[in-house]
Amino acid sequence: MAAAPARPTRSTPAAAIRPHVIQGGMGVAVSSWPLARAVSLAGQLGVVSGTALDVVTARRLQDGDVGGHLRRALAHFPVPAMAARVVERYFRPDARPPGLPYLPVPKLGLRPSARATELSVVASFAEVWLAKEGHTRAVGINLLEKIQMATPSAVLGAMLAGVDVVLMGAGIPAQMPRLLDRLARREPASVDVRVDGATTGYEVGVDPQAFTGAHDEPLHRPMFLAVIAAHVLAVHLARDAATAPDGFVVEGHRAGGHNAPARGRPVLTDDGQPVFGPRDDADLAAVAAVGLPFWIGGGQGAPGQVRRAREAGAVGVQVGSLFALAEESGLDPDLRGRALADLAAGTLEVRTDPRASPTGFPFKVARLAGTQSDPEVHAARERLCDVGHLRVPFERAPGSVGYRCPGEPLAAYVEKGGDVADTEGRTCLCNGLLADVGLAQTRRDGYVEPALVTLGSDLDGARDLALRHPAGWTAADVVDHLLA
Numbered sequence: 001m002a003a004a005p006a007r008p009t010r011s012t013p014a015a016a017i018r019p020h021v022i023q024g025g026m027g028v029a030v031s032s033w034p035l036a037r038a039v040s041l042a043g044q045l046g047v048v049s050g051t052a053l054d055v056v057t058a059r060r061l062q063d064g065d066v067g068g069h070l071r072r073a074l075a076h077f078p079v080p081a082m083a084a085r086v087v088e089r090y091f092r093p094d095a096r097p098p099g100l101p102y103l104p105v106p107k108l109g110l111r112p113s114a115r116a117t118e119l120s121v122v123a124s125f126a127e128v129w130l131a132k133e134g135h136t137r138a139v140g141i142n143l144l145e146k147i148q149m150a151t152p153s154a155v156l157g158a159m160l161a162g163v164d165v166v167l168m169g170a171g172i173p174a175q176m177p178r179l180l181d182r183l184a185r186r187e188p189a190s191v192d193v194r195v196d197g198a199t200t201g202y203e204v205g206v207d208p209q210a211f212t213g214a215h216d217e218p219l220h221r222p223m224f225l226a227v228i229a230a231h232v233l234a235v236h237l238a239r240d241a242a243t244a245p246d247g248f249v250v251e252g253h254r255a256g257g258h259n260a261p262a263r264g265r266p267v268l269t270d271d272g273q274p275v276f277g278p279r280d281d282a283d284l285a286a287v288a289a290v291g292l293p294f295w296i297g298g299g300q301g302a303p304g305q306v307r308r309a310r311e312a313g314a315v316g317v318q319v320g321s322l323f324a325l326a327e328e329s330g331l332d333p334d335l336r337g338r339a340l341a342d343l344a345a346g347t348l349e350v351r352t353d354p355r356a357s358p359t360g361f362p363f364k365v366a367r368l369a370g371t372q373s374d375p376e377v378h379a380a381r382e383r384l385c386d387v388g389h390l391r392v393p394f395e396r397a398p399g400s401v402g403y404r405c406p407g408e409p410l411a412a413y414v415e416k417g418g419d420v421a422d423t424e425g426r427t428c429l430c431n432g433l434l435a436d437v438g439l440a441q442t443r444r445d446g447y448v449e450p451a452l453v454t455l456g457s458d459l460d461g462a463r464d465l466a467l468r469h470p471a472g473w474t475a476a477d478v479v480d481h482l483l484a
């Protein structure tokens with residue numbers, strides 16, 4: 001018989017969640033629980049990244065679960081046997097010796113095995129639980145609409161830990177309100193999944209009762225913020241109660257990570273970066289007219305931006321890069337140190353790469369020696385798809401689905417009906433981003449996956465902070481700086 005669901009901390013009613021600063025959810029595990037917790041403790045909204053937490057958790061356990069944090073969190077998981085199975089499968093008390101490849105975790109799919117769902121639920125539970133440990137302030141989780149097949153289980157895990165806010169971008173997150181409503185009532189819930197060439201409908205779902213046993217008490221229904229780039233999307237989503245979020249983060253093209261493509265015919269600068277123009281800036285007055293709370297993201301790191309955002313009708317700002325460079329960030333200390341040194345020297349460059357991401361969205365890449373921003377490092381990497389979070393399902397025949405990613409080996413992609421032109425310039429974000437947070441895979445031949453660091457292109461706020469904190473800064477310093 002399953003134990004009652006853990007209530008590690010109370011969850012905050014949506015109406016009470018109006019922070020001036022949202023710390024952006026930065027995947028993979030840059031916004032890990034220590035960063036989110038520090039921001040929440042500083043009185044703002046800390047957000048964990050929900051992307052690929054299954055892989056992150058499995059690898060942290062293999063690295064010996066330093067500090068015992070994961071096992072401490074998992075001791076509170078509502079179904080102890082499930083948490084125990086995950087620990088049993090991946091935990092290495094003696095830590096993985098250098099050079100030994102990490103174990104693979106099940107790849108995302110439309111019919112996830114019980115083992116895959118279990119790992120995903122347990123992993124996002126632990127990340128949120130740790131971010132909420134020991135305080136009662138709000139904590140959010142960020143998910144990507146593009147990675148649909150991971151969504152139901154990741155959201156359920158976060159809700160079991162009492163997550164207060166779910167944020168989702170990288171697509172049109174129209175299905176999230178319904179998913180949250182159903183999971184809060186502990187009803188089986190699913191999302192429709194886009195399958196290339198589909199002649200029939202496909203979905204992926206999760207049944208909360210399998211993770212909590214039969215209970216009547218609802219789970220806390222988190223607030224939902226849609227991350228959008230265009231005001232028309234705010235209007236569109238808010239029009240129907242079934243798709244209306246509880247608010248928006250309106251994010252411009254200076255933001256770190258993925259950006260929405262520039263509007264109109266694609267135009268590139270001489271060095272191959274997409275040209276953004278005034279049409280790419282959302283009409284904030286139109287967003288305000290929708291009547292839901294909103295925050296402005298992307299290049300909002302300079303002092304005074306919070307005030308300016310509020311004058312434009314926003315509740316506050318969402319900031320990523322400044323927090324990515326803070327002490328509590330999950331970014332590998334060596335990479336973070338090098339980025340800070342380049343920042344101080346005035347040589348840190350961030351490019352908008354229209355091709356790097358297999359998703360097809362423009363992706364911000366920070367130029368750092370030894371990472372995949374270096375063409376030689378990129379060229380030397382033999383393609384391999386062993387994580388697969390960005391694989392897109394396609395229909396082989398009605399009811400039969402395959403998965404492909406333009407970052408995978410060319411022959412495999414083409415064999416699956418992919419267009420070779422789609423593969424040009426693509427980087428394996430899964431492996432690159434895992435390497436950013438000290439979880440690089442080592443291949444059997446000893447090759448260690450190189451990092452690929454993303455940051456926003458407006459680093460004025462970061463330069464300001466670097467002058468005031470030459471030895472580095474904390475999340476609380478960022479909050480002070482933003483509210484100054």
Ligand SMILES: Cc1cc2nc3c(=O)[nH]c(=O)nc-3n(C[C@H](O)[C@H](O)[C@H](O)COP(=O)(O)O)c2cc1C
Pocket residue numbers: 023024025026027028030049051142143144168169170227251254255256257258297298299300301318319320321322324454455456457458
């Ligand atoms: C390292 C890094 C990783 C990011 N990953 C994600 C992500 O996984 N999902 C997402 O919605 N936004 C992601 N972002 C965007 C941030 O959440 C935030 O909205 C953005 O960085 C704000 O712009 P700024 O960097 O100019 O402050 C990422 C940003 C950075 C810097």
